[in-house]
Amino acid sequence: MQFSKAVIGAAISAALLAGCESAQVKNEAPVAQEQKVEASAVQQAAVTTKLFDVVHDGRYYSFYDFATYQSFLSVGETAYRLTRIGGGPHGETLVFGLAKADKKKGSETPAAMIWDGKAQVEGKFYGEMRKHGRIYVFASKEDMDAVRQVGEPSYMYTQIGAGPKGETVVFVLNKSNKKEKPVALMAEYKTINGMQ
Structure with missing residues (x-):
C-alpha cells in the first residue's frame, strides 16, 4: 500500500499540531499552579489568630472563639469548657471557653494548644x-x-x-x-x- 506525499504530509502536520496543543496545555498548568500558590499566600496573610482573656472571680478565662467570648461576657459562664486547676499565669484556675464544635477536643482546642506552645500564631x-x-x-x-x-x-x-x-x-x-x-x-x- 502506497501513501501519497500529501497524505503523509497531512499526517505529519496533524501530529505536530497535536504536539503543540499538548505542549500548550502543559505550559498552562504551572501558571494555574502558581495562581493557586499565590491565592493560598493571600489567604494565609488574611488569617488572624484571635485570643480573648478575662480575669474574673479569681479565675483566668481564655477564649479563641469570639461568639463564645461574647456569650461569656453576657452570662458570666460558658456552656463548654476545659478547666485546669492552678493553670493560670499566677496559679489561678484556668478555664478555656470552648465552641460547641470543639467541646470534645479537650487540650487540642486552639487556645489550649497556643497556651501550651503546641501551636503557633498564624498570620x-x-x-x-x-x-x-x-x-x-x-x-x-x-x-x-x-x-x-x-x-x-x-x-x-x-x-x-x-x-x-x-x-x-x-x-x-x-x-x-x-x-x-x-x-x-x-x-x-x-x-x-x-x-x-
Whole structure:
C-alpha cells in the first residue's frame, strides 16, 4: 500500500499540531499552579489568630472563639469548657471557653494548644484581655504573654471610656512602637467589637 506525499504530509502536520496543543496545555498548568500558590499566600496573610482573656472571680478565662467570648461576657459562664486547676499565669484556675464544635477536643482546642506552645500564631494576631474594669488590646502575642505574667504593660496608649460599656481601653505597645498612636489597632478593636 502506497501513501501519497500529501497524505503523509497531512499526517505529519496533524501530529505536530497535536504536539503543540499538548505542549500548550502543559505550559498552562504551572501558571494555574502558581495562581493557586499565590491565592493560598493571600489567604494565609488574611488569617488572624484571635485570643480573648478575662480575669474574673479569681479565675483566668481564655477564649479563641469570639461568639463564645461574647456569650461569656453576657452570662458570666460558658456552656463548654476545659478547666485546669492552678493553670493560670499566677496559679489561678484556668478555664478555656470552648465552641460547641470543639467541646470534645479537650487540650487540642486552639487556645489550649497556643497556651501550651503546641501551636503557633498564624498570620496576624489580635488579643483582648479584660481585668480590673479595663480592656487591654494587643497586636502581638508576645505583648499579651508579658501582660499575662507581669500584670501591666510597660508601654500603652489609653482611651478612657472607649469600651462598649464605658470601660477604659488600653492599647498595649512595646519598645518598637511606643511612640506611635496605634491607629490600626484602634480601628481593628472597633471593628471586632461592632463599634463602627
